[in-house]
Amino acid sequence: MATRPDPELTAQVRPDGYLELFSRRTGKRHRCGPRGTTMWLALQRSGWQPESAADEIAVQLGVDPASVQCDIHAWLAHFREAGD
DSSP: OOOOOOTTEEEEEOTTSOEEEEETTTOOEEEEOHHHHHHHHHHHHTTSOHHHHHHHHHHHHTSOHHHHHHHHHHHHHHHHHHHO
16 A cells, blocks of 8 residues: 655755655654665655565565565654654
8 A cells, every 4th residue: 555745744865865854734854864764765766655665675685575564664654643
């Protein structure tokens, strides 16, 4: 199932490689480390399909896609809760 970001959310990968997310709706800002940045970029490339993003990351890291899927779903849940 595709998960699309809030249209009021802006995302920028900083020169240091960290992703900065900013919600114009809530005024909240969040910086993601390399792991979060990797998940965001993979989600973006996969049309916001967590399973496809997990497959991409799993291939790059040589790990089980199911474990990456769990990480992605937990990461997305964190942001859903923060956005409420």
